[in-house]
Amino acid sequence: MSANYEPNIVAFLCNWCSYAGADLAGTSRVQYPPNIQVIRVMCTGRVNPLYVMNALQQGADGVLVSGCHPGDCHYMEGNYYARRRLGMLKDLLEFVGVDPRRFHMSWVSASEGHKWKEVVEKTVEDAKEAGPFEGFRRRQIDW
Amino acid sequence: MSAMLLNKEKWSDFVGMLAGKNLWAPRESDEGLRFVPVAEGEVPTLDYNNTRVPPKEAVFPQTETLFKFKVGGKDLEEPRPDQDAVLLGVRPCDARAMHIIDELFSWDEDDPYYLKRREKTVLVGLACNEPGLNCFCTSVGGGPVSTEGLDLLMVDLGEKYLLEEVTEKGSALIDEVKELLEEADDNSSKQKDKLADEAAGKIKRSIETEGIPAGLPGLWEDELWQRVSASCIGCGTCTFLCPTCHCFDIQDETEGFEARRCRMWDSCMFREYTLHTSGHNPRPTRSERTRNRINHKYSYYVDKFEVIACVGCGRCINLCPVNIDILDILGQVKEEI
Amino acid sequence: MDLDKLRKTAAEVVAREDVRYLLGWKKGTFGYRIAPGFVEDAESAAELIFSPLCTANLATYLTLTEKPPLPRGQEPDDRKVAVMVKGCDSRAVTQLLIEKGIERESVVIIGCPCPGVVDHELLAEKYPETEETAELKWSDKGFLLLQNGEETEIARDELLAEKCRLCRYPNPVVSDIMVGEPVETWEPDDDQGVAEVEGKNAEVRWEYWQEQFSNCLRCYSCRNVCPLCYCEDCILDRLNPTWIYRSVNFSENTAFNLARAFHLAGRCIECGECERVCPANIPLGKLNRKLAREVREKYGFEPGVDPEAEPFQASYKPDDPEEFIL
Amino acid sequence: MSEKPKVGVYVCHCGINIASTVDVEEIASFARDLPNVEVARTYSYMCSDPGQNLIKEDIREHGLNRVIVASCSPRMHEPTFRKTIQEAGVNPYFLEMANIREQCSWVHDDLEVATPKAKKLVAASVAKVRLLEALEETEVDAEPATLVIGAGIAGIQAALDIADAGFKVYLVEKTPSVGGRMAQLDKTFPTLDCSACILTPKMVDCAGHPNIELMTYSEVEEIGGYIGNFDVKVRKKARYVDFDKCTGCGDCANECRVKDRFPNEFDQGMGKRSAVYLPFPQAVPAKYTIDPEQCLYLTKGKCGKAPKCQEVCGVGAIDFEQEDEFVEFKVGAVIVATGFDPFDPSKKPEYGYDDYPNVITGMEMERLVSASGPTGGKITINNGEEEIEPKEVAFIKCVGSRDESVGNEYCSRVCCMYTAKQAHLVREKLPDANIRIYYMDVRAFGKGYEEFYDRVRRENVRYIRGNPSEIFKRGNKLVVKAENTLTSTPVEDEVDLVVLGVGMEPRKEMRDIMDLLRLSQSQDRFFLEAHPKLAPVDTATDGVFLAGCCQGPKDIPDTVAQAKGAASSAMIPLARGKVTISAQVAEVNEATCRGCGFCVEICPYSAIEMVTVNRFGYEIEVARVNEALCKGCGSCSAACLSDSIQPKSFRDWQILPQIAALGAMK
């Protein structure tokens, strides 16, 4: 992969833990790669696994879903459902040959600004290694 | 028009000479046989019964861009004109099918996309020596050596192919490969007739269509429709893969800042096909949809264009996953009339 | 399988006042074809058969039948529908019960223990079809083919459908009436189809599936035939919002195929119908079975077995696997 | 939704917080070219009054109906700007914030990377804001009453506070008397107040308070509804003693045919009581209760010729015909104060609690030293052979706490102090006894605790660091086997009495309450609070609050503090008289719902129910959301295969364009 390739990553963050954690990273002026764009949802439970697919189809090279640690969900159970659904999705994507480095899920609490940084770095690095994901793009079609 | 002979030994030369012409021929893959552009150096064989997806896709692709535009813009860009194409080994039924839907695409308003492509496409037919299990072309006005719709007909005479010019386009093609050909003699034409008779004789399935177009309207309310459609799963295979089915949908699609309006095959067996936004559906169940499919082919089309819109290729019979068999339905129709 | 008994049972069931019709298998119009039959009276029950050709999963029709607007004042016909089910089919019924797709009281389930059906394509390839309708029976060795007056013994392994090789529930898991004795279950094969794909590296896998998915015609047969795809308005061809464009190309096709498979995760009961009907011969079963295996092995859940189970996609366990989480 | 979206984009400099790393002017000019954007401006501080006025003026002047503020996190100023646009006549939900500070300018230091990223974020916000829908919050009246479940010190305190503020309280206690665990204690650390002296007046107050309806020997059967409007049904168990007639004289208990036959729960089974009983002398209400499982008449149908109690009761209060009674009422808030269970040391067989009568729990010790206890406050113990006054006394701390082997990783927070307290009491009563305390750590974190611990140590109480591994009998002594981890020497200590400093555990019956109120447990199995720091008395169910040890181990001061906190939280909706029902709730499209009930299974708030509707002449089941219960998490929506249930403001057709916008801008 070309060294200066910058992946485009879409992240879905739950409002209460990970989004707050990302905010904390900001408040603490933690620096991390800019490749990640956040879509805020109330709970990871909201993240329809098809969003992940859709993001890949629409131009994302990698997708991250992040929420509260098990047991800490603001809505008690949302992250458990998300874990199950997205775990299945990961298996499916992997099975059809989507590089597993393109999709990650993480638990980042509101107090884990530093963990957020690590997660972003890992996600970006992985997506970088996996390279541009042109295979599935709508844009690939002769418009 | 004249007829020529091509020794099968020269088949690969023949293909080679046409290589620059955007040549299409059937190729076998996981999905079955399908017409695809011939790859460089590839020598297609013509040893097959028929393709799953009919060659109509070469002139009426499953998805086709009508025009493009920029999101938010207003300038429309029409797609670049299509190349010439030569389809090798089209079965007579499928060529007839194109001939039949030519009517639709050119009545009243011309459909420029279809017609332009049709004009630029040369159909090289291949007579059927071995009809398929559910072929019934002879019942609906076709036959194993029918030339309707074709530009050139090839007949497999064993060691040689007989090439019969049908249209100017066909002759022009022959001119280009003249050097490989030899003039056909009487014998070969006799041979062809014999093969044709034999082939016609091997066709096992048939229906006497007489009376069906006129009789169908009378069966509108018949409970026959309910009966024959009960097990239909509404999958549309029978229509997508029918060489004479031509319905399409039009949709706008965008990706980023690019957008296009395109059309894609649609099927009258789908619920959404006639569904109004209000929720009202003039054909609410599979029974009305099945009735429409049969009526469209065997009655409405006849009313409008004086030809049955079925060429007896047997695809819908072969491929219907639940054995809904158009001949069976027509048989029941005849009984009820 | 004692056909007389089956027909007699069926005749008794359709004769019942509270039964609207019975779904069974009938001989088709040619070759090895089998047609799903809607039996409404006792006489027609005589046409029913049950043979290794009966691949179709009739449970589909339980939810497929449309409900067109009823004219005002007319009461819906809420008599029961009787349905003949093999082992796999019965799991579809059970899964429908789990998902409240049907009510238990609305069906009469006639269980048909199933020694395994054939792969139609293989059969036609090895023993070409003729326009005569052929018969296939279970025999000690496997199958007995009666075609144009000739009998042929065929070994079971030669023709057994893939889904049956992997089947773990040949006997119906739910039924009101059983016809025939339960069959002895067999050790399911390893899923070679899935394993083979898994064995390839990611790029090859991607190419493999791209090739497969590009062939998809988006006819939606796979969805329509699936007993568990019964949404009034499927999101995969909905306009607003558009998840998947209608144009046919590998991007949309991939999205469609993945979404379809995903929606069936933890629901697919591996009846193999989708793969059977796909006119583009896409190996959909591999996708489904891969997910089914993960659901079974990682999450300890098997769809369509226990009607009291919580639906997989609507439940969780605190200790669901999470090693993939950063 | 059919008006044309007219979007205003406001890019904040945030002083230099944003402007130094994001080229705000470029963002604004980029935004101007986005579809439906009418105006895009920058300003130094959008949240300032002039900043907000800028938006308001534009709304007026340009007829904007959608607003994007590209500034700090929505968690910071979303409410501010919602209010701003609302004041200018735009629905407050027509706002999106692009977080270009916390998640952009502050985490990147290069103008070249932060600016393009900010553009994407703005583009995504524009994509979404165009599709947002107007939402209205609704208000419903709140019933000015509270239900308090459990009448330990937590419940009592909360009830009194609320009642004093003038609201009605229904106080429901499972046992025949209020008081809870605290009533069982003798003196309380660190001040050594006598527990009864400080608790009894409160118990009496709460029985007599005009605003408190006390229901002892009662349990909550059903709770429906939502904040402001809970419907409660309480079962008042039959006491078989007429509550109004009983004078509390106790004649019945004295004459009971099975007098003093049964272990007294209040004395931890060490004392005895009759089948008709008052749990303890200061019980409130001072009304007798017949235990239906022990009473001869109630179990056998016969008690001599006639039940003795009935004969002797001067006021004819005994009533064997009594049946459970149900009362229903409405409340606006609920406080759960169901307390704890002491750890059951049978789960640690190595300590021989089940085998040796002279191994007792801290709770038993409380009763043993209590003047009102079974021994009248004298410390005597049966060592298996005889009743003795122990000379050698050992305390073991952390029994059942900080102990993974029994599944309790947490610290029970009172054992350190109460063992110290009890050691002090033993020292007081048996000045010559040898007292040692086996400990892992000493946690004396509270006000006056460290001082108290010092005091006890000075009273010749030996602290041995080490966790005993075994207790066994040798002759008439018990041997405590341990290792002194400070000196690394093994210890075999012969003693007469071992007091196990048992910790606290969640009440065994708490599952019932969880189901009733849709509460969950935290890792330690106590009730889960909404937030461990900022909402420690709230729960995920609006209008339900926690007080006391049901939320986690704590001592009395903390219990009381929390109870007061819960009381004031519960009073918020009551005082306002109204509760606002969030507008961002889920909604079902009944035309496409397939009735599978997945969403019903998933919703953690039981906000969804299946209802029957008529679709074209057929009765079908579809889901319906109770907006008052839904919190808009959207978990239901991701499971709905037909996408029929969608949380407002986070609908698929609002999120998908956001994804598309982010994907499109590579």
Added chain:
Amino acid sequence: MINKENPYIPYNATVEDTWYETGGERAIKTFKVVFDDENIRKSWEHFPGQCAMIGVLGVGESMISISCSPTEGEFLRFSVMRMGKVTQALHQLEPGDKMTVRGPYGNKFPLDQWQGKHILTIGGGIGQAPMRPVVEYVKSNYDNYGGLTMIYGARTSGDLCFKEEFEEMSKDDQLSCHLTIDIEEEQWDHNVGFVPQILMDLNPSPENTIAVTCGPPIMIRFVLENLKKLGFEDDQIYTTLENRMKCGIGKCGRCNAGNMYVCKDGPVFSYAALKEVPEAFA
């Protein structure tokens, strides 16, 4: 004019004016539209009864009746009910915004053949959209016709389209205008009752009269019944059909009612012709 080169390519047009006819969930909004291209503006011809595919690029197209008469000027009018994706996008258009138009499609009301006859239009709800051009056409050619009667109804007064025109119409003494709403309302001084009933009350003579009707299916059914009762012959009654359509030029297939393509052979049909088409009233 239909783009002969490529009938799928629409013309750009600009919305000149818009207003709401009705409110609510399924509001109806009227658009006055002018082609951007001068030549098209000049050469465009349509006739009452015809429709056009109007659309928003990137969203899609919908078939909508042209609700003005060519006699009104060099513009087009469409009245669109908000239903789904496309109509929703159309509703967001404001003056100055662009839309696309292609057409005109369909046959026409045979107004030439009707010369000298009395014209009776019976409309309900949005069904008045194809009636309006008939009314306007006849109004500008009174000399050629034997008279004009208009019956128009909706559920409530708020659901009536083209309200702003009623006052002027009431002054027109050559036009007999009958408005009705389903249920009594305050300040409503026209008829109250269902359209078919008003028709009966009016009791028009079938003599030398042509009846044209459009509205919800249930209304059409009763209007047809009542017209028959009043003695109208099948060939004196005309109506328009509405089926889902995509191409507008008889190719895409879906709009067929029996062997008729509604987009080409319709949408205007005489009752005599419709009776032959079994699917017409599905």
